[in-house]
Amino acid sequence: MKSYIVGVGMTKFEKPESRDWQYWDMAKEAGTAALADAGISYAEVEQVPVGYCFQASTAGQRAAYELGLSGVPVYNVNNNCATGSTALMMARQFVEGGISDCVLALGFEKMKRGALGGGADGGAADDSFKTSPVARHYGIMAAGHGFEMSPPTAQIFGNAAREHMERYGTTAAQLAAVGAKNHRHSANNPNAQFQDVYTVEEILAAKPIHEPLTKLQCSPTSDGAAAAVVVSERFVVRHGLHDKAVEIVAQAMTTDTQESFASGSCIDVVGKPMTAAAGRAVFSSSGLGIEDVDVIELHDCFSINELLTYEALGMCEEGGGGKLVESGATTYGGRWVVNPSGGLISKGHPLGATGLAQAAELVWQLRGQAGPRQVPQARVALAHNIGLGGAAVVTLLRR
Secondary structure, eight states: OOEEEEEEEEOOOBOTTSSOOOHHHHHHHHHHHHHHHHTOOGGGOOBEEEEOSSSOTTHHHHHHTTTOOOOOOEEEEOBTBTHHHHHHHHHHHHHHTTSOSEEEEEEEEOOOSSOOOSSTTOOOSSGGGGSSTTHHHHHHHHHHHOOOSSOHHHHHHHHHHHHHHHHHOOOHHHHHHHHHHHHHHHTTOTTSSOOOOOOHHHHHTSOEEETTEEGGGBOOOOBEEEEEEEEEHHHHHHHTOTTTOEEEEEEEEEOOOHHHHHTOOHHHHTTHHHHHHHHHHHHHHHSOOGGGOOEEEOOOSBHHHHHHHHHHTTSSOTTOHHHHHHHTTTSTTSSOEEOTTOHHHHHOOOHHHHHHHHHHHHHHHHHTOOGGGOOTTOOEEEEEEEETTTEEEEEEEEO
16 A cells, blocks of 8 residues: 655754744644645544654653644654654554554654753763663774763764774865755755855864864754654545645665674764665665665764765765765755755754654655755655664655
């Protein structure tokens, strides 16, 4: 059975505490927008998976109740930074499994200012990591690189960047080119947390976070919400939604295997093997390849992760991510447009909303509704959302 996204919505992503709202307010705004986009009421929704990382248990119900008190099941989803795409995957499974005809996937986050710690619990550079869900991941990093006082997530990705530079000759300027591209893209996105444009030189000169990463190569903490209405083919037909429907062609989630830890490399620990496995799965099941994709929203939590994802998805050879971004192949006029929204680096990263915001951007792109950031003649799109701990979700969409 096929599944389709027929409605999407999101709030503007904003710096934490910059707006006087609660998480249920942002969830209502995004959910209402998605329902309005689909042209349906909440009364037609049969199930609601809700993603978030930093709120208390059953916060999903508190948020969904703002849309209606219909008594439908609400599922609270937490998968670190892959939470939003996990909620979307649950919605797709309900529909493709024949359990429901209409499911609302909702994600939100209300965060604190400052750097993100080692997981949904915030983490710290102390003994708390011994009991953290990501203790194994940080233990691998500490064994090879030590453990410093900079933000732990920046450390593990920064060390992955150092390894990539040592192994493949990737340069700091190539890493900064990712940030420059994504900040440039976000200038055309009114929902992005930032709309400022920077040169590679300005990004290199920005505040160091963990060498070689500077502040303008790191995703910020953010408040925001996003939502998607996922329905069956018969729901599309019954409601005459063909003009809005975007097919979820294939989707896969992978978690860590021995490959993530066996090498002792931060490149593997931060999820490159998971991404590669999820990519292989969606290409195999769909009969499509990366060469068929026009537009991509991928998880650039740090600039290095964009380069690692290029390689994991087969967009270039192993170690060629730096040269690929430097060539212009991943921006307008190139082979693909990657992160036309500005990505996590510039659009923002409210953990529970990120994966659903990626879906929203790609639906707008495939419908031709992306305004000045529209990718010409976009027909096939790919979303990639990853979380340490770990989970990687890759989704193929087609119009």
